[in-house]
């Protein structure tokens with residue numbers, strides 16, 4: 131069954147053909163580690179995790195690379211303003227290096243909570259300064275750079291199809307532009323290397339052929355994806371905001387240096403919105419996964435919430451929907467738990483239906499509908515269990531691992547059970563029955579086993 135993916139570069143659904151039969155190269159733009167990730171960021175990583183799982187479900191071996199941006203991402207995408215890392219350092223009173231370490235670890239905790247598979251390779255921008263300098267030298271040698279008083283820039287006018295990914299109307303931009311160009315030649319030009327300010331010492335800076343400074347943000351992804359994958363690999367992903375600036379610039383750098391558009395497929399996850407407004411780390415208050423955990427939600431509730439919408443549509447966050455999703459996850463877990471051990475056979479027709487949906491550009495909402503059909507079906511329990519376990523390789527909800535929490539039975543119920551036991555021993559059967567009814571009415575079950583009566587909480591449907 132063919133896998134079809136939506137490629138932003140061609141604005142079309144394309145049947146997925148790996149460049150090599152052995153391995154699919156996947157690069158996903160990682161976090162800027164100056165603060166915690168918000169749940170919007172995490173939606174993008176869940177989408178990328180689903181993509182990887184679907185590729186693997188289809189039998190591909192994936193090599194997944196994710197970067198950690200720990201230098202060079204300025205407050206404004208127009209290459210002005212403070213470096214977010216230096217800003218984070220100022221806010222917290224720690225060094226930029228310390229906060230990079232701290233927030234990178236916090237990010238990895240978030241991924242673990244969401245059962246997102248770890249990339250095979252993590253790479254940090256600050257560990258790849260030499261590779262970035264080499265890439266700039268290559269771009270410079272091919273005649274695409276110019277220098278200003280604050281850095282070395284990419285001359286986008288030299289690249290005929292600059293901005294194709296974004297379908298940028300360059301001429302319209304030039305005519306209507308009111309942005310502060312400073313010394314830039316064109317509004318879309320961007321920094322490859324920024325000089326350290328003359329009057330202040332940056333925490334993160336390096337020597338280079340152009341002077342002391344730091345690499346521009348777009349450079350790290352071109353340089354590191356090329357290093358770990360190649361100059362033309364299978365799939366490059368990020369959030370929808372990257373369609374306009376970051377990814378066109380990654381492509382421009384790679385075209386200028388290697389003559390390729392870096393990746394064969396460009397895929398983008400759409401934003402999570404909070405009450406219909408964009409959620410951004412830089413605008414104060416934001417919602418973290420930990421906020422949800424602190425409110426008593428299992429983090430996989432958020433994963434299921436993201437699965438219930440297509441990655442190419444915006445998703446609105448609100449607590450009522452999260453409560454609804456939490457009940458759904460509970461129902462699903464209880465059903466799967468009640469099926470006992472999996473058999474050796476899955477159900478072929480359900481596997482086909484599920485595969486059709488996930489292979490249709492990751493249609494997870496419909497794949498979930500197939501999962502609910504399976505729950506309601508009359509198939510034998512062990513077949514259902516084996517089949518849902520196969521689905522869960524994509525869903526990642528840890529369905530087969532879940533067991534109900536052992537709930538301790540409160541003392542007053544234990545006392546009732548003891549009184550019933552005594553009544554039975556004294557052959558006061560009507561009393562024993564009344565006591566049993568009281569136990570059941572309180573939401574517990576009592577079973578007489580060879581080792582004596584056993585009291586348990588009645589499973590709840592919701």
Ligand code: AMP
Pocket residue numbers: 159160161162163169170171172173174199368369370371372399400401402403408409410411
């Ligand atoms: P950052 O840490 O700011 O570099 O962003 C990390 C990732 O999160 C990028 O791929 C962004 O495109 C993505 N992103 C940022 N905001 C949102 C949002 N509200 N919803 C979904 N993805 C987002």
Ligand code: ZN
Pocket residue numbers: 158159160351368376
């Ligand atoms: Zn990137």
